[in-house]
Amino acid sequence: MTTETRPVASPLDPVALRADFPILDQEVRGHPLVYLDSAATSQKPTSVLRAMDDYYRRDNANVHRGIYALSERATADYEGARVKVARLIGVSDPHTIVWTRNATESLNLIAYSWGRRHIGRGDVIVLTEMEHHSNLVPWQILAQEKDADLEFIPIDDDGVLRQDVFEVLLRLKPKLVSFTHVSNMLGTVNPVEEMTRRAHEAGALVSIDGAQAVPHMPVDIGAIGADFYSFSGHKAMGPTGSGVLWARRELLESMPPFLGGGDMIREVHLRRSEWNDIPWKFEAGTPDISAAIGLGAAADYLMALGMDRVRAHEQELVAYALDVLPREVPGIELYGPAADQRGGVVSFNLPGVHPHDVAQVLDRFGVAIRAGHHCTMPLHERLDLSATARASFGVYNTPADIDALAAALREVQALFGG
C-alpha cells in the first residue's frame, strides 16, 4: 500500500486505489467487473489478505493459552487488532471491543445478555421502520419472551426518520432505543448524536447499528455518546466472520455472558464458574483469530486512507449517480433522500421490470448489484414495494462505474421495452 505518500488533503484517487484490490482486475462475461454491491460486502485489499495469510503461514497457534513463541505472536496480533479497530472508531479502551462474527451477532448479544436481564413485561423498546432484519428480529424474540412492547419511528416520504414522532415515543419512557446509523436500503444517514442525546434525556439506553457507517464515514463513538455500537468487519474491508460489539465498560462488566465455554472463564468448578474480564467474558471458545487480525489490517487500511476522504469520495459518487441516472435512464425511480443526507447507496426500480431481471441482465455486462428486499421487508412494505435494485459504492468505485451502470440499465430497458 502506498497511501502514506499521498498528501493528506488531496481527494482519494480511486483508480490508483484499485491496485490494492486484486479481485477488481477481472472480466465477467466478457466485460470488466463493475462491483456495485459494497453494502452487502466490501472487497478486501491485499494488506488484509496478507495479514491473514501471514498468520496462518507463520504464527498459527491458539490465543491466550500457549507458552511458546507462536502462541505469543498470535495473541499479540489478535489483541493488537483490537487496538487498531478501537482507534478507527474513536474508542480509547480497546477492552470495550468485543469480537463477534458480524453486526447481527453483536445485536443478538445485546438482546440476549443485556436484554434478558433488563427488559421485562410492558417495557418499551423503540426501533425504526428502516431497520435491517438484524435489528428487528432479536428484539421481536426478546419482546415475545418478556411480553415487552416494540415501537417504531416512522420515515417520511423522503426516507428520513420522523423526529417529531420519536419525541412522542420517548414519552413512553423506553428502556432502549436501537436504530441504524445509515440505512442499507435508502442510504439515509441518521442524526445519531442528536437522537442519542434525546434518548438519554428520556432515560433510555441507545444501541446503534453501524454496519453501513463504519466503512464509509468517520465514526467517533465517544462523540456520539451511545451505549452500544455494532458493526460487521466484512463490510469494512475485513474478512467474513469478523464483527464488533462496542459497549460502555460498565455495561459490559455488568452483563452476563452470552455463550459459555473456554476462554470466557476465570475459574471453573463443577457446579459454578467465575467469569473472565471483559472483553474475553463474551468470547467463548477459540475465536476466529485470522478474522480479527484481518479486520485489524482493514482498520489500518481505512485509517491510512482517511475516513473524511472516504466519505467525500463516496458522497461525490452518490451525487453523480443521482444526477446521471435520471438523465441517462428515462423513467428510473430512485428512493431515498438527497445526496447530502445519504451514504453510498442508491436503490431504484425500472418501471415494468422486476429488480431480479434488472440484476440478471446487468450481470451480463459485468455489473454486480443487489436485487430483492435487502433484509428490509418492513421498509419495503412501508414504501409499497415488493423489491428494489440497489447499487452501493466503496472507495474503489469511480464515476466510470456509474456510467457503466447507466449504459447497462438502458440495455435492460431495450430488452424489456420491445
Add this chain to the structure above:
Amino acid sequence: MDDLYRDYILEHYRHPHNFGVLEQPTASYEGANPLCGDRITMQLQVEDGIVTEVGFTGRGCAISQASASLLTDEIRGKPLTEVAEFGAADLLDLLGIEISPARLKCAMLSFDSLQHLLDDIGAKPLAKDAG
C-alpha cells in the same frame, strides 16, 4: 437471441395468461419467495375431478410470472389425476430456458403453490420437503 429472456418468456411476462381472481375458487393459496419478496396467489376451480378454471395474481420477476402463465395454461381443463403427475421437470421443459440455481426459486414459485393447492383439495399429499 437471448438465452433466458426469450421472446415468448417476455410475452408471457407482459401479458400473462389466466391472470386474475376466480369468482368461485375451490381452493386458493398464496405462495411467497422469501429471498426476493415475490408473492403469487393461485386459485383452482375443480368440477367432477377436472380443473375447469385456474387463475393467479401477484407480483414477480419475468421468470416467475412467465412460469405461472405457462403452468396455468398447461393444467387448465385437465383432470386432477393428470395435474398431480405434472412434475417440476415438466415445468422446466415447458419454460424451455436454462434456469440458473439462483433463479430456480423464481421458476418454481407457481409450481410450489400448485402443490399446496393439490394437497388442500386432497388430490396429492405435499412432499415432506416442500416449503
